[in-house]
Amino acid sequence: MKIHKRYISALVALLFAVPAVAQVPAPAPKQSKPVLLKGATLHVGNGQVVENAAVGFDNGKITYAGPQSGANLSGYEVVDVTGQHIYPGLIQPNAALGLNEVESVRATIDWREVGEMNPNVRSVIAYNTDSDIIPTVRANGVLMTQVTPVGGTIAGTSSIVQLDAWNWEDAIVKADVGMHLNWPSMLIETGNRQADERLRRMAEEREKTMLELDKLFREAAVYKSGKHDSQNLKLASMTGLFDGTQKLYIHANYGKEMIEGVNFAKKHGVKEIVVVGARDAVAVADFLKANNVSVIYSGVHALPSRAEEDVDMPYKTPYLLHQAGIPFALDYDLAIHGIRNLPFIAGTAAAYGLDKEQALASVTLNTAKILGVDKQVGSVEVGKDATLVVSAGDLLDMRTNNVTHAFIQGRKIDLTDKQKFLYEKFNTKYKDQQQQVPAGATSSSAGK
CATH class of the missing domain: 2.30.40.10 (Urease, subunit C, domain 1)
Known part of the structure; x- marks a missing residue:
């Protein structure tokens, strides 16, 4: 019993000895x-x-x-x-903010579910309001995000949250706004002797996935009509796609994939469609406009998709989409730690053709309209x-x-955020060291 108390005392002493660090x-x-x-x-x-x-x-x-x-x-x-x-306040669409903290620590990663078809997954219930990353993005004006699941063919539903709350329930601005479909890729890297075999296997896997998607959407449409005997959570979660209360976010970059995905959704009676990523959106702009498809464009700060494209193609794509009359928003789609740079991709778009206020709208009001929250924010x-x-x-x-x-x-x-805390901490340290340098001595000699 004495040993137990001694260890408790040591633990308490250790806790009080640890210096205070920046907290959310x-x-x-x-x-x-x-x-x-x-x-x-x-x-x-x-x-x-x-x-x-x-x-x-x-x-x-x-x-x-x-x-x-x-x-x-x-x-x-x-x-x-x-x-x-x-x-x-700026709005970041299509982000795993709050779902992923430290990529090397599995317990902090909660942005995807096991399996390929997960329409019933609600990403918002895993949203962590205590993420250290959230204050860093608020410091640059990003005050809302679309919490989006990742992985699989159907990743689940996303919700809109504001970035100052005790828990995910308090954070919600609009829950379960849309379903996220990662369209099966048509492309594959080649250049080796196994290319033909890889292409064959890819074609087989893609055909299988397409059949599963077609079956799932047909069953969901029947379920929506009320022709079912028992409850099915997967099918129930998709019913909003057919009456316009929920949007289908199709993640695709290649032009043919975008066309195929939109046609698939239209065939199954999906009312509201948004293409996410959309690197080839300019090439299929007429098709997107004719089908009333909105775009969340990713990759402004990226290299061109093809060697023959202009080197500044990603920078000027927002302007070209605006000229084509395509409703669009901008998305910082790289590491979630970089979401704080969202205002600067809008600034790049403004430098490459967009009017400054149009660029602002691409990360505020346009985003709010696409996400369906423009009556509240934007x-x-x-x-x-x-x-x-x-x-x-x-x-x-x-x-x-x-x-x-x-x-x-x-x-x-x-x-306040972690970076500011660390800046102040080390700024104070080196200021103190500078003040301790003896008169007439150089900083380099003082360091010796």
């Missing part, structure tokens, strides 16, 4: 009083820009957005942001959620982006 900030409390931001340039998100503007919000909703001269200051806590810029307009950011510089320019305030549903967000 606690979620902000509900807005308690009306707030009015004044003096900034307002970028509404729908293409409009208001100089010397004011934005007021109460109980989490925007009550005023317009010229400062028309704002009623009575009863508001006024925050002077003169010379800064107000933007809608622009700074009266009646919508007060989910917005204030930046001392251009939010889309990595040289001047400097988020000074962020609000989610009217709640003021703590912009």
Whole structure:
């Protein structure tokens, strides 16, 4: 018994001896009083820009957005942001944020389920609000994301969450907005003696997958009609595809795959279709437009898909999609740690043809429309959620982006994150060392 107590005492002492490290900030409390931001340039998100503007919000909703001269200051806590810029909170679509923390630690990876056909999987219930990555993306103005499952042929459903909550239930903005279908690839790498055999096996596997998909969608349509004797969770989870309450997100990049996937969905009566990835979207723009298909374009900061393409093709694709009249949003599709760069891919698109406000819309209002949450978020307009950011510089320019305030549903967000904590920690260390260098000594000699 004495040994047991001794070990407990040692453990307690060790815990108190460990220095404090950066933790994910606690979620902000509900807005308690009306707030009015004044003096900034307002970028509404729908293409409009208001100089010397004011934005007021109460109980989490925007009550005023317009010229400062028309704002009623009575009863508001006024925050002077003169010379800064107000933007809608940015929205990252198609992300495993909160589902994957440390790739080398299996227990922190929860973005896919076992098996190929998992329409009943709900990714949002695995969403981790305590992820260390979340504060780092909020610091650059990304305040919402589409939590998306990965892997298999049908990965499951995605949900829209805001990035400041105690748990996944509190985080939900709109649950189970769409089903994610990874379209079977038509392409395979060749260049070796086994190429023919690999192609043959691939063709067989693809044909098998296509038959399984066709069967599943036909059965789901019958289930939707009510012609069934027992409950089937997989089929029940797909019924929204046939009445337009749920969208089908087809993940495909190759032009023929996009056409095949859309035609497949249309054949089975799917009402709302979005293509994700869409590297070849410009090549099949007429087809996409004719079928009212929206696009979540991935890979702005990427190399061209083909050797014959212009080297800047990924950069100018957003502009070409806009010119073609295709509804589109931008997605930072690389490592989830890079989601904080979402505003900068919009900035790149602006440098390669898009108007600056059109580029902003591609990561705010356009995304909200495609995800089906534009009535709540995506622009700074009266009646919508007060989910917005204030930046001392251009939010889309990595040289001047400097988020000074962020609000989610009217709640003021703590912009502290792990990187900032480490910066302050080591900045203090080296400042202290610099001050300890004796007068007349150089820093290099002091280091010796």
